[in-house]
Amino acid sequence: MKSATCLWAAISWLFIVPASTFSASADEELAAALKAAKWTSALRLDLQRPIDPRLATIEGGDVLRCGLFPGKTHLAHDAEEVRRLSSRLAPGDKLILAAGAWKDQSFVFEGHGTMEAPILICPEKPGSVFFSGGSSVRFHGKHLIVHDLAFRGITVTRNNTTVFAVGNGEARPADHCIFHRIRIEDCGSADSADRARIHVWLMALRGSDNTVAGCTFENLRNIGQMLGASELPAQGLQRLHILNNRFACRPYLDNQNGYEVIQIGWSGVRAAPTGSLIQGNTFEKCDGENELITLKASDIVVRDNRFLASQGVLCLRTARRVLVQDNVFDGHDRENTGGVRLQGDGHILLGNTFRNLGKPADYYAWPVSLMAADVETFGESDELGGYGRAKNILIIRNRFEHCAKRIAAGIYPRPQYPLLPQNVLAQENIFTDMKMSGCFDYIAPDSSGTLPKELRESGNQNLP
Template identity: 30%
Template sequence: MKKHVILSIFLFYFLSVLNAQDILVSNISEFNAALKNAPNGGTIILKNGVWKDVNLVAKGNGTKDNPIVIKAETAGNVILSGDSSLSISGTYVIVSGLWFKDGNTTQKSVVQFRTSSKDFAYNCRLANSTISYYDTKDPDLKNHWVDIWGKNNRVDHNNFTGKSSPGTTLVVWLKGDENIDNKHQIDHNYFGFRPDLGENGGETIRIGTSDNSMKSSKTVVEYNTFKNCDGEIEIISNKSANNIFRYNLFLESKGALTLRHGNNALVEHNVFLGSNIPNTGGIRVINEGHIIRNNLLIGLKGSGFRGPIVIMNGVPNSPLNRYNQVKDVDIQNNTIINCGPMTFGAGKDDERTLTPIRTVFANNIITNTDAGTILEIDDTIEGISFSGNIVDSEASVNSELFQKAEIDWVMVGSLPIPSENNAILTSVSKLKNSPSVDITNLERTTYASGAFNLGNTRIPRAISMITGPGWKPDIKKPVVKPTEQLIKPAIGAIRKAISSAPSGSIIKLEPGVYEIEKKIKIGKTITIQGAKEGQTILKMKDNTESTFDYFFRADPGAKIYLNDIEFLGDNGYDMKYAIVSPDENESGLYSIYVNNCSFKNFTNTNGGSIFKAYKGTKADTLSFINSKFKDSYRGLNLSYEKDLGMYSANVIFVKNSVFDNIEQFAINYTRNIPNVNLEGGELVVDHCVFNKVANTEKGRIIKNNGIHKVSILNSAFLYSYKAETPIVLSGIENTIKNCLIFDSGGIKVNKGAQEYDIINKNPKWEDKDAFIPSEKSPLLKANNGIETIGLKLE
């Protein structure tokens, strides 16, 4: 009894001492004073409320047993807003419970594990916190939400959601000896929505840089969730050596875990769930010595560099920032279900010529239910050894690489796992780096192909884990009202304005030449208004070192309005497109409305056109009114959709516009369908002029194969004298009416299509260049009795 009394008195005294060390502070001055009084341990509590425009400098030297703790009075109720930041340095400093929100930062880092270029953090920690939609004042500021310096630091149980500014969300730095072999731990975090940045630098995690990529980091990234991390193709960018990526869950994220630089990474026990969303990817492999095993990949619909497993080609004598050859890589016991094709030898070109060598691809399971392609081989794969790979699919495969077999699957929750009745899966042989456990960490007593033990009923830890802070942040995307801004001609001015403008905004351009230095992706509603009182010209930047394919790309959900702008495609760079759809197989409707614009000199003959729609995309509305398309290779190209019944736009309007001197077609809008009378697709061409378009024997001015409803009205087709049948209409909803055809072959109608009031006479221009008819022109109603044909001039 006496011992219990003594122990109770001791505990009471010890807790009293701890409480006495707790210091509650309510502003930055009190915080700084408290930190001076607790340099070697103790707890500083930040009072609940909004802390605006504060720079918390958490510098001190705690110990493992007596750390310096800086925490919120109530986790999640200390809001750091405005231009706030946190810097940590010293030893054993723990910061927790903060929420950075409603920010407008000017800082390169929101949180950094250093307080100066010489003062780094060691054994420090950021935990139980959130950074959400913390924006930058300067849209071009490439900032990071978390920069980790020093050694043995931990970032855990946090939520990082909504980074839209340029720059990686979380970076591990290896610059300087103080940061090598750092053994940082990044675990149990929730990495939420990151929109497509539209350029390089939108990674969620980057470990190292190209310059330091051969240095050892030994960072462990485990038990994290990555959901809708679409910033760029690299969700995680490994750029250093000896890192571990395990037990992570990738959900519906349009990118890949990329072993970009550095050697000897271990990638195991991760789960990738793509939900059949286009561009969702898996693991991309570059460099050497990696082990990739026991990963589960389901429903990833990316291809090329975004395939489920991608092995790249390398560059001879590669500089650090390019592509080292893949060597001594071991890829075993992964399960790939209903994904797009893997790609081996990816990226082959005149520079990337080194194929993978001494690489093992063994004991993996690949299955799909759509007979889709299993593997795309872009270069020789003689340096990759294949064994024990089982394919359960109707797809054709190379029997020297894969063995086809029917696998008996059972459902464990919503996961398909091979049952015990799969003798074919246990007929394979173990190799040097074959794992001793399966994806659920159960011992492999009976070795089998794939990530799971046969008959396993356990869920992988990557799915069953809980990530994020212990409190649930109610994260809401900020509602920002549309704005109207006037900008002057300058390099990058349009891109910057679009990046910072809320959806629904209007960007007004003063007269002049706007040099575009990077392609621009737009995923919101935006109006770009040229100057009506003078020319507003867009062209590629003079003397650019990095050319690009297009000016604007419409991402899914975009509504783009372009008015009174002149697009120039030459400028010595042979640009391919003015505007393009979302990337291939990017689902989600978009719309583009063009009024009083001109497009000139898009002459690239390597697939170029003024507008291009990629396969697997669909516009709701494409509208081109009062516009000119001149001296170009092709006009509007929507011909890449070859799948049965599919088409690239619900409706296309082309009105009061001119196509002049176009080498191939003006419009190519087609659908692969056995019966054109099945509903789908609409094209309206009204009061347009087509002059010297598709002037070849088999030239077609308008290609509309399979489009259900086509209306060509009040238009003139001129001087395509070599073309025999420039227009072919098929189906009961196809009509051409009140049109003039001169020196341009003849119209063909069939399968119920109809033509009315077609005139075959010389148009007789008063101004041939401007397409203004003379008083006696048959284009005028006074001379044809039906309706004005050609342009409606004000």
């Protein structure tokens, strides 16, 4: 039975922006903000790809009759039959999984479709296939569409287990694939004593131009990630799209690092450009750790997401040139619910709403916080360091409503992290019922007196 907690959760400017990726209103909003701020943006929105047009096709009705799959139909009753069909399907073919309970069923499937004729993997009837027990799956190849599979109550006994894997090592990525309406719920160790030591990934992706859309990730009990995409392509851009998914019920277990909901990139390598997009998702009651989303790569757009009652933040951990636009961070008055934590340069926060974010236990959970750093620009030298200096940051036209705090600049300064934020502009933001003035309610001690001069405010409002 699900817990009561889970039931509760239910910028023409210098850019070439694909019309099918950015809505006209979002594009105009960004262009107007940059003009108002007289801001020279470093964003690389030209790296974004259009949303895969096949997604709208499969969302429009009966996937089997949508016209994308004119080839043969192959029916598999178990994992062994799936394995026998691996690498044998032609573009446009359909792999149908027989209706029923797929308990303790694990397979690796390879397929190579085309843009015009992808390969479909789906259940015999809508919502009819349920993986359970010790099941796990792995897909690699090109132009696969995996649709409407459910994974419920998967029991994990081995460390570093992935329930739903996309890509099969560096040599066998998955490219140009869509993973749609996948449900992965209530997975982890049966023994609560194992949950803090056995790492579990609900979904892990390796490859380029993939889409995860309309999926549900709920109640991961173990250390590990709901969606991990840390391994970037060896060549080219990741351009991962995470669209309109629901992430819910990530309980707090302990203070270890490693309970993120989403991770893109890895801090052990250069902050590589990705052109990835996180859009339209809902995060409910995700409390695993202070980094709800951790971005360890650059050139990412985070837009139109809702963060609800989650004790964690969107962390631009080792990232550069990230656009954070039109998101809602609503803490539902819970303590230690935060907004955005920034390291690195070239970020823009535009049109976001920070609402009812309760008293933070530390600076990590401020509505907006900018960290102290140890390297000038992360990833530009062989010595990567821990944090890149927060600089050239535009915070514009956001709303802060009924929050316990505002914006913190230079959090956790210390001898090993001496580099404080530079060139930060907070403009035309609105603060409602927050009983204080000024945008910055924490400014790190700076004996040189330099930091306050780097923090500029213009046209902000304080409302009752």
